[in-house]
Amino acid sequence: MAVEERLSSHEDRTWSLLVGVMMWLPAELDTYLERVAKLSHAEYQVLRWLSLSEEREIHMTRLAATASVTPSHLSRIVARLQERGWITRSSDPRDARRTLARLTDAGAGVVAETEPGYCAEVRRTVFAHLTPAQATGLEDIAEAVLTPLREDCVSVLPPRASR
Numbered sequence: 195m196a197v198e199e200r201l202s203s204h205e206d207r208t209w210s211l212l213v214g215v216m217m218w219l220p221a222e223l224d225t226y227l228e229r230v231a232k233l234s235h236a237e238y239q240v241l242r243w244l245s246l247s248e249e250r251e252i253h254m255t256r257l258a259a260t261a262s263v264t265p266s267h268l269s270r271i272v273a274r275l276q277e278r279g280w281i282t283r284s285s286d287p288r289d290a291r292r293t294l295a296r297l298t299d300a301g302a303g304v305v306a307e308t309e310p311g312y313c314a315e316v317r318r319t320v321f322a323h324l325t326p327a328q329a330t331g332l333e334d335i336a337e338a339v340l341t342p343l344r345e346d347c348v349s350v351l352p353p354r355a356s357r
């Protein structure tokens with residue numbers, strides 16, 4: 195293998211660190227959420243994004259992008275959350291080809307109870323280790339990497355805060 199076909203030592207170390215974050219941060223948050231709410235991180239993200247929408251209702255396609263899960267994974271997550279009474283699904287009355295996911299009052303209660311601790315856990319595991327400039331840099335880097343991969347995931351996020 196030619197040298198230029200391999201990652202440089204800096205690229206390799208950076209990539210290894212990023213892979214570690216992608217593996218271990220979700221696992222850490224999964225462990226926390228399982229302990230406090232009997233939820234996976236992906237399940238919680240679905241509930242959380244529904245709670246943030248004005249009517250607690252989102253089209254499944256948009257919800258998949260917002261929660262950063264595949265549509266097939268979202269269908270399985272929503273089925274599990276429906277069984278628990280936290281989400282309902284229905285056809286969009288304006289377009290029956292589209293499905294709406296709606297957060298129930300019970301699901302909103304789960305988010306309300308879990309959100310403060312979840313935010314504290316994210317701050318503890320991520321932002322407590324970063325300066326404000328590093329946090330801004332992390333936002334810039336994450337957006338630069340995610341946009342060409344899944345622009346739909348980036349486009350549904352709230353706009354950037356003023357700097």
